[in-house]
Amino acid sequence: MLERLKKEVFEANLQLVQEKLVILTWGNASGIDRESNLVVIKPSGVPYHKLKVRDMVVVDMDGKIIEGDLKPSVDLPIHLAIYRNIPNAGGVVHTHSHFATCWAQARKPIPCLGTTHADYFFGDIPLTEMPNTEDYENSIGQQIIKCILQNGVERCKAVLVPGHGPFVWGENVEKSVETAFVLEQLAEMAYHTIMINEGNIKTLEEVYLRKHYERKWGKDAYYGQK
Amino acid sequence: MLERLKKEVFEANLQLVQEKLVILTWGNASGIDRESNLVVIKPSGVPYHKLKVRDMVVVDMDGKIIEGDLKPSVDLPIHLAIYRNIPNAGGVVHTHSHFATCWAQARKPIPCLGTTHADYFFGDIPLTEMPNTEDYENSIGQQIIKCILQNGVERCKAVLVPGHGPFVWGENVEKSVETAFVLEQLAEMAYHTIMINEGNIKTLEEVYLRKHYERKWGKDAYYGQK
Amino acid sequence: MLERLKKEVFEANLQLVQEKLVILTWGNASGIDRESNLVVIKPSGVPYHKLKVRDMVVVDMDGKIIEGDLKPSVDLPIHLAIYRNIPNAGGVVHTHSHFATCWAQARKPIPCLGTTHADYFFGDIPLTEMPNTEDYENSIGQQIIKCILQNGVERCKAVLVPGHGPFVWGENVEKSVETAFVLEQLAEMAYHTIMINEGNIKTLEEVYLRKHYERKWGKDAYYGQK
Amino acid sequence: MLERLKKEVFEANLQLVQEKLVILTWGNASGIDRESNLVVIKPSGVPYHKLKVRDMVVVDMDGKIIEGDLKPSVDLPIHLAIYRNIPNAGGVVHTHSHFATCWAQARKPIPCLGTTHADYFFGDIPLTEMPNTEDYENSIGQQIIKCILQNGVERCKAVLVPGHGPFVWGENVEKSVETAFVLEQLAEMAYHTIMINEGNIKTLEEVYLRKHYERKWGKDAYYGQK
Numbered sequence: 001m002l003e004r005l006k007k008e009v010f011e012a013n014l015q016l017v018q019e020k021l022v023i024l025t026w027g028n029a030s031g032i033d034r035e036s037n038l039v040v041i042k043p044s045g046v047p048y049h050k051l052k053v054r055d056m057v058v059v060d061m062d063g064k065i066i067e068g069d070l071k072p073s074v075d076l077p078i079h080l081a082i083y084r085n086i087p088n089a090g091g092v093v094h095t096h097s098h099f100a101t102c103w104a105q106a107r108k109p110i111p112c113l114g115t116t117h118a119d120y121f122f123g124d125i126p127l128t129e130m131p132n133t134e135d136y137e138n139s140i141g142q143q144i145i146k147c148i149l150q151n152g153v154e155r156c157k158a159v160l161v162p163g164h165g166p167f168v169w170g171e172n173v174e175k176s177v178e179t180a181f182v183l184e185q186l187a188e189m190a191y192h193t194i195m196i197n198e199g200n201i202k203t204l205e206e207v208y209l210r211k212h213y214e215r216k217w218g219k220d221a222y223y224g225q226k
Numbered sequence: 227m228l229e230r231l232k233k234e235v236f237e238a239n240l241q242l243v244q245e246k247l248v249i250l251t252w253g254n255a256s257g258i259d260r261e262s263n264l265v266v267i268k269p270s271g272v273p274y275h276k277l278k279v280r281d282m283v284v285v286d287m288d289g290k291i292i293e294g295d296l297k298p299s300v301d302l303p304i305h306l307a308i309y310r311n312i313p314n315a316g317g318v319v320h321t322h323s324h325f326a327t328c329w330a331q332a333r334k335p336i337p338c339l340g341t342t343h344a345d346y347f348f349g350d351i352p353l354t355e356m357p358n359t360e361d362y363e364n365s366i367g368q369q370i371i372k373c374i375l376q377n378g379v380e381r382c383k384a385v386l387v388p389g390h391g392p393f394v395w396g397e398n399v400e401k402s403v404e405t406a407f408v409l410e411q412l413a414e415m416a417y418h419t420i421m422i423n424e425g426n427i428k429t430l431e432e433v434y435l436r437k438h439y440e441r442k443w444g445k446d447a448y449y450g451q452k
Numbered sequence: 453m454l455e456r457l458k459k460e461v462f463e464a465n466l467q468l469v470q471e472k473l474v475i476l477t478w479g480n481a482s483g484i485d486r487e488s489n490l491v492v493i494k495p496s497g498v499p500y501h502k503l504k505v506r507d508m509v510v511v512d513m514d515g516k517i518i519e520g521d522l523k524p525s526v527d528l529p530i531h532l533a534i535y536r537n538i539p540n541a542g543g544v545v546h547t548h549s550h551f552a553t554c555w556a557q558a559r560k561p562i563p564c565l566g567t568t569h570a571d572y573f574f575g576d577i578p579l580t581e582m583p584n585t586e587d588y589e590n591s592i593g594q595q596i597i598k599c600i601l602q603n604g605v606e607r608c609k610a611v612l613v614p615g616h617g618p619f620v621w622g623e624n625v626e627k628s629v630e631t632a633f634v635l636e637q638l639a640e641m642a643y644h645t646i647m648i649n650e651g652n653i654k655t656l657e658e659v660y661l662r663k664h665y666e667r668k669w670g671k672d673a674y675y676g677q678k
Numbered sequence: 679m680l681e682r683l684k685k686e687v688f689e690a691n692l693q694l695v696q697e698k699l700v701i702l703t704w705g706n707a708s709g710i711d712r713e714s715n716l717v718v719i720k721p722s723g724v725p726y727h728k729l730k731v732r733d734m735v736v737v738d739m740d741g742k743i744i745e746g747d748l749k750p751s752v753d754l755p756i757h758l759a760i761y762r763n764i765p766n767a768g769g770v771v772h773t774h775s776h777f778a779t780c781w782a783q784a785r786k787p788i789p790c791l792g793t794t795h796a797d798y799f800f801g802d803i804p805l806t807e808m809p810n811t812e813d814y815e816n817s818i819g820q821q822i823i824k825c826i827l828q829n830g831v832e833r834c835k836a837v838l839v840p841g842h843g844p845f846v847w848g849e850n851v852e853k854s855v856e857t858a859f860v861l862e863q864l865a866e867m868a869y870h871t872i873m874i875n876e877g878n879i880k881t882l883e884e885v886y887l888r889k890h891y892e893r894k895w896g897k898d899a900y901y902g903q904k
Contacts, residue, residue, distance in 0.1 A: 023637065024630075025676075026568065045676025074667065074675050096568050102641055105566040105656075106648035114331040115390045116252065116322050133663040163656050164567045178250075185249065189328055191644060192417060196332035198425045199650045204331075204389050211359040215300065223300050224251075224271025340783040341842045342704065342774050404702075411701065415780055418869060422784035424877045430783075430841050437811040441752065449752050450703075450723025475863065476856075477902075478794065497902025526893065526901050548794050554867055557792040557882075558874035585889040615882050616793045643870060651876045 006056040009040045012173040017048045027095040028073040031173035043070035081141025091173030093180045096165045099187035104160040117186045118212035122155040232282040235266045238399040243274045253321040254299040257399035269296035307367025317399030319406045322391045325413035330386040343412045344438035348381040458508040461492045464625040469500045479547040480525040483625035495522035533593025543625030545632045548617045551639035556612040569638045570664035574607040684734040687718045690851040695726045705773040706751040709851035721748035759819025769851030771858045774843045777865035782838040796890035800833040
């Protein structure tokens, strides 16, 4: 079942490794089929070089395994929370990509310091609050949803869980991987920029933030082909 | 028409990716044919791995499309401003290369800290003033021209637009790519150098700046073969 | 003799180079056969690209060569100290991997700043005390054992020798290489994290440290497949 | 003539590129034949991918071209100064390798912060004084010799020219390339180490410096094979 989505999710997981966003088993990608309300996700703790399409796990919105011999990623409850609360989410990606994770470990949002950032995100990449550990993965999911809703769904396709790392969503799993890739580049640019300024953060002026975001994603966008 | 120039511009755009100056669609290169006053430029927002020679767009000096099925880069007005105001410009390159962009985001010129820099540029890589956003791309072009003329055309083959990134020109598009490549190396060297000095900038003495620049580019240059 | 272990140790040494943990001759890996109490170790100062399986040196627990034409690594006494004092140690790896070595040179433990770290190590990677130089390699071994015992054997699979670099042990040589690889990633993450925080160290809260370590390695672990 | 040396010098120059110590034309390597007192050096400003064995230039100790159609490197006088003053020098290498050049631009010696450094160099990598620009390349040569003699020939196989970059010598050109490679690794390690320590430099204690240097290069060396 869902052979096409399984292939997409499989390839998205491999691309995370190719783009150097994930090493070892430090990440996972999933996609949802909104018609059947079934989610396809990477199995837990399987090394990427051994991963096969048929290892992808199919679960329902309660996390019950519908197809697959392996356990799904431990982060499944986080993916499900996003799918349940964000109707436009077609894919979710979690990585420990280097610089994005360093900002999360430093407990600081990734500031919007330039037009490269503004071409993708309308403002800073926010931090969630800390989850509780009693119902850990569900609590991470709740904090992520709370953070996304506070910042505005369309403008907030990526968040940082403090001390942990980035979670990203998109209209499908392939787009989510691209967003995770862009996020890592922006995190590294922000890092070196504040170093030059000895820790001071000079945020991009609102007028340029709006201009760049709108010329690419706004209703009168003129970047790219039709 | 202009098949040779189209091929040069196409290859220059690909080289930007190979040299890791551009990822995704974050950059563009163009070249001009001074006889016909026609400019060949990359189309807007097309991924590099899908780009073909025939996708290159031919425009006149007013930006009117003369040949090509795709929209030209949104930065076309910037390229045209340079071609109109700098008769020696045969090529223009814009990238978001990592360290050059970080200096632009930090709103600081790239300081000339060593002979590697002086071998290519006579002094710091300057920042333009901020453009207005009403006539955005034209305003960026004007600020770049203003900055180049203030610093001296021959000595100023690269500028940084604050919060955005580097723009480079050269006698042709291939040389412009090389200059963009060198700029990125110098930007990274300047970064690590000021870090060692805890933020202090120890500019290369004028006498060595002049010596290195002149031995390579001056009338009595003795670097390289005849 | 011990052909299988020799092959494992050989491949582990090569993997150190492939994972960029070792350049030139800056590292060594060994494994022990607990039945015969014999250790297989890389020869001293042989470039990796010339290394062959048959170059591996077999020694007894006193360091006496049992098989092999080459001298064993100068660090052999350190490996032996670990095998003698830690019954669970099946492999030992020493590298000068970049960031782990920089923390050692800075004379600071690698702090646990995030869940990526907590997924592998229960707390900071400690520094040993300084060895004496009269009985140098034996003294390094003693300091490492002292440090591991103080921190708890199971929780302390890696230490830093101040001014020198990391030493790692594991249940076998392959696992030790993986631990050395993870250690380097954590060292680099910790580096960039404290830079963002201008030198301040915000250690991961105990509750998250415990949660992540236990969900992967504890008695009720639920990360990964059964 | 000197076909074997020409091949060695050619390959050493290419290796500088492969090891990422040199980009574009930013470096040069030479070797000397002490019997004929002839030096083989890279030609000036020729891109490495176009370089051929027969392009190597043969000069005498006064810099007169004995064989070759191309002009020798502009740095030839520096190479000759080293060959004239250091009888053990069989090869000379100059690069603008990234971190070594950054230390030179920061006008600071590369401090000896660990045993990795002590395995190759007995103490800091010193800075020369500034050359004059009237007789520029000869003056650089003189400053390098002065610096090497002050620090002790055998202990000083690498120096930094302030604002410029590293110059290295060795018993032959191949060994000189290796030393230039090691120097770059040490320069990068020293960089990240002092960053962790917020600019403070904690030099390796003399007793460990001596121990590591002597166990590898001293009369009772026991590192490596016989």
